Amino acid sequence: MKAPIAVYGSVWPDELLAALETRFACHVMARMTPAETAAFFETAAAQVRGVLTTGTVGIDAALAARFPLLEIVSVHGVGLDAVDIQALHARGIVVTNTPDVLTEDVADLAVALLLAAARRLPQLDRYVRAGHWAAKRPLLPARSLRGKVAGIYGYGRIGQAVATRLRAFGMAIRYFQRSAGPEPALRTASLQALAAESDYLLVCTPGGAATRHAVDAAVLDALGPDGSLVNIARGSVVDQAALVDALAAGRLGAAALDVFEDEPNLPPALAALDNVVLTPHVGSFTHEARQAMRALAIDNLLAHFGGRPALTPVLP
Numbered sequence: 042m043k044a045p046i047a048v049y050g051s052v053w054p055d056e057l058l059a060a061l062e063t064r065f066a067c068h069v070m071a072r073m074t075p076a077e078t079a080a081f082f083e084t085a086a087a088q089v090r091g092v093l094t095t096g097t098v099g100i101d102a103a104l105a106a107r108f109p110l111l112e113i114v115s116v117h118g119v120g121l122d123a124v125d126i127q128a129l130h131a132r133g134i135v136v137t138n139t140p141d142v143l144t145e146d147v148a149d150l151a152v153a154l155l156l157a158a159a160r161r162l163p164q165l166d167r168y169v170r171a172g173h174w175a176a177k178r179p180l181l182p183a184r185s186l187r188g189k190v191a192g193i194y195g196y197g198r199i200g201q202a203v204a205t206r207l208r209a210f211g212m213a214i215r216y217f218q219r220s221a222g223p224e225p226a227l228r229t230a231s232l233q234a235l236a237a238e239s240d241y242l243l244v245c246t247p248g249g250a251a252t253r254h255a256v257d258a259a260v261l262d263a264l265g266p267d268g269s270l271v272n273i274a275r276g277s278v279v280d281q282a283a284l285v286d287a288l289a290a291g292r293l294g295a296a297a298l299d300v301f302e303d304e305p306n307l308p309p310a311l312a313a314l315d316n317v318v319l320t321p322h323v324g325s326f327t328h329e330a331r332q333a334m335r336a337l338a339i340d341n342l343l344a345h346f347g348g349r350p351a352l353t354p355v356l357p
């Protein structure tokens with residue numbers, strides 16, 4: 042008998058769902074009407090043994106409680122801030138995510154955003170398209186990277202991959218995270234100290250309660266009017282209202298953001314600023330990374346239901 046699973050999120054192509062249906066009895070939540078969803082929870086949910094979800098949709102304890110036979114939650118993504126790991130582990134449920142396969146592409150986007158902010162690419166693109174070049178309108182010079190300090194908040198896999206890239210640009214690396222990490226001489230005493238030392242502050246830390254609004258007004262002021270913030274991690278890490286205030290007042294130079302506090306919604310005041318570069322949470326959104334993430338998320342389910350240990354379990 043095929044194991045019944047609930048599939049959450051909108052990252053699953055039709056062909057993949059068709060292939061998945063040959064191995065599992067799939068309940069694809071995004072395809073259900075509200076009435077079908079209600080009927081699913083009345084009846085079929087009681088038999089569901091696996092959940093396939095995404096890093097941003099996740100699964101909280103209340104939702105997990107509606108699946109009494111749940112054995113495994115496979116997360117498509119590395120971030121686990123939307124997943125109530127404690128509640129799942131307390132029930133003995135296996136949780137897996139997709140580390141490593143997205144690291145390089147997410148690090149590439151961090152560097153692309155840093156360059157876009159430093160070299161003012163969106164502003165220059167707008168300048169050329171508007172005919173300001175031909176009209177000889179004034180143009181602000183950009184900022185170079187060589188000899189500048191990149192401060193990395195969160196020196197895990199992605200933070201270290203960002204550092205490798207930025208060293209090739211001649212940047213000095215410093216980092217902060219609460220736990221000890223590699224290259225201890227590069228670690229600052231606090232996030233505020235990191236911001237004070239940095240020309241560019243790159244947020245690469247996991248989201249969740251422990252880092253919520255860690256990048257606050259004081260950190261942004263320490264980064265200062267010549268500093269730039271890059272966030273490819275989670276919108277929750279940055280106090281977005283404080284960020285908009287700092288950018289609007291010129292207390293912070295620029296920001297390049299892939300993630301936001303209330304995705305996909307943006308405060309109009311943020312979108313109206315000229316000194317920002319904005320992308321729609323696309324760090325891992327390449328053909329290659331997404332293909333590898335999907336394969337790993339599904340292989341974790343296949344391993345578990347084939348009686349083997351999951352490939353990339355999240356440890357308690």
Ligand code: 8YV
Nearest residue numbers: 095096097117118119120325
């Ligand atoms: C995705 C992510 O946007 O890996 C993560 O934590 O934020 C992203 O890769 C998301 O998880 C897609 O499922």
